[in-house]
Amino acid sequence: MTTLGKPAAPKTKQPNLERQALVFTISLYLFICIGLLVVHYAAPEPPPETGSSSSTSPYNP
Template sequence: MTQRPRATTTPTRTARPTVRPTVRPSVRAARDDRRRARRPDLERQSISFTVGLYLFICVALLLAHVTAGGAR
């Protein structure tokens, strides 16, 4: 059987509980939305880059074809 500790006459000091600031869910959700909005959308950027590169190559090839007509 376990023994209880003896009661002392000196008061024991207890650790103070840490107090966390309460944040309302709506504020937290708004903060998370802003954090997501700041993060770049890499998939959209890569698709835009690929389409832009494709269009640039097409225009360059068309321009090379038109300007290299040669003598007839």
């Protein structure tokens, strides 16, 4: 015999600790990577040295 009521709703996945830890870790990794990229490209360039050194490195005068 056919039931006339609503069909049973599929079970929704309950968040578990392992999935939450993975999502948190991946999100944190992406946040750090994006932050480092922003800082890298937003950092000002060092001023040009007017010394007699032929090196282009700001750390090797």
